[in-house]
Amino acid sequence: MAFRLPDLPYAYDALAPHMSADTLKFHHDKHHKGYVDKLNAAIEGTRFDGMELEEIIRESAKGQDTQGLFNNAAQTWNHTFFWHCMSPKGGGAPDGELARLIDETFGGLDAFKDEFVKAAGGRFGSGWAWLVLDGGALKITTTPNAELPMIHGQEALLTCDVWEHAYYLDYQNRRPDFVRGFLDNLVDWAFVAKSLELASGAEPEKARRVG
């Protein structure tokens, strides 16, 4: 059973000018596809063949000898989640329980954005910035390379890819400008709120199932 590269949930040019069609084409059609293809090649004929993606991630995270498989499985999950964190009608402000928790935890949306941009900028090299639910509390975290919240017992609510391939064509070395533009114009707060609802609910496994 091979994994399939999911389509983007919007057109290549739908996020411009904050994320260009060129960036999305390379990022989805080359980078994301590459992870899916390598994942499929790595599981073929092994005990991982037939497992759900999240099971492969959790199992392969345990051993040094499965680090390569983990990287490609986790990057497959991370990118699908990342696409869904953005919308052509993104930006603005969250509402409801998510807005209340952001206010309570960070002191407001602007303070949250400042902290998220700072965390993303402080991640040395390649990785991801996240808003997670950890033991019922909101937290901003970053992970290196392919690493992701589920292997730390956290639920992912929002992510921003801070590998250079995510922003170099549009922002060159200006990672903080990219992350600020992402927060101000692209974040689909309805998706983040839905992730929070699922993560807080009775079926947390479903919250992480994005592709």
Ligand code: MN3
């Ligand atoms: Mn990427």
